Amino acid sequence: MAVLQVTDPNTIAPLFAGREDTLIWSYLQGCMGEAFADDLQEPQSAVICVGGFMFFAGRPDPEMVAVKPASFTFDCVLMVPPSRDWEEVIEAVLGERAHRWVRYATKKDKTAFDLEKLAQYAAGLPPGFELRPIDKELYDRILKLPWAWDMCGHFPSCEAFAAHALGFVILHQGEVVAGASTYSYYHGGIEVEIDTRQDYRRRGLATICGAALILECLARGLYPNWDAHNRESIALAQKLGYVFDREYTCYEVYPWRSL
Numbered sequence: 001m002a003v004l005q006v007t008d009p010n011t012i013a014p015l016f017a018g019r020e021d022t023l024i025w026s027y028l029q030g031c032m033g034e035a036f037a038d039d040l041q042e043p044q045s046a047v048i049c050v051g052g053f054m055f056f057a058g059r060p061d062p063e064m065v066a067v068k069p070a071s072f073t074f075d076c077v078l079m080v081p082p083s084r085d086w087e088e089v090i091e092a093v094l095g096e097r098a099h100r101w102v103r104y105a106t107k108k109d110k111t112a113f114d115l116e117k118l119a120q121y122a123a124g125l126p127p128g129f130e131l132r133p134i135d136k137e138l139y140d141r142i143l144k145l146p147w148a149w150d151m152c153g154h155f156p157s158c159e160a161f162a163a164h165a166l167g168f169v170i171l172h173q174g175e176v177v178a179g180a181s182t183y184s185y186y187h188g189g190i191e192v193e194i195d196t197r198q199d200y201r202r203r204g205l206a207t208i209c210g211a212a213l214i215l216e217c218l219a220r221g222l223y224p225n226w227d228a229h230n231r232e233s234i235a236l237a238q239k240l241g242y243v244f245d246r247e248y249t250c251y252e253v254y255p256w257r258s259l
Contacts, residue, residue: 016055
């Protein structure tokens, strides 16, 4: 069976109908990513690849699981199956390299946020720390930090980041130690990425920069969607005003490019 790169997102859009993942929207709206299908006219199976995620739809197909987009240069990806049938295919193709994981989606509700509380959080910077929006200098610095790379790394240039994204970082003694930024974007919103350097965790820094990012997004008329990777992330999201929606299964695949 052929695996073809999709040139028109509309051809696979029906396969992803009803899906609420903003990274899927990013591709279907022509913002980011790429996709592959078994047929370009009447596809029955497809995968959308955005950031480090792969979203499957349609008829379960082992060849879709084996797709390796040229733009994916990292050796770990997250695969999101829409059904148990797809889960079984992922497990059969990848075996022990597919590590089953639970992520946590939040409801997309702009009215859920308490702006006064968010402003209080954003103003809680400890002495000696600095909160700054991401500019060209910080964009370049972030790309050199492996722990922070996802805050800017899915945009091909600083100009692309400035046009479609936004973010804040916290600096201490001149070094970037935490940040909240844009993992991906779609029409009317962004997907939030929050990272803190390991030796600065448990100090409330993620709360501060997360609150600043949410407030700025809302001021710009953007929705800052939060999809949590673990329990700690969903707990922080709820502290900032997000409402839990559902758990869903994904697979962390490592090593991936060497498969």
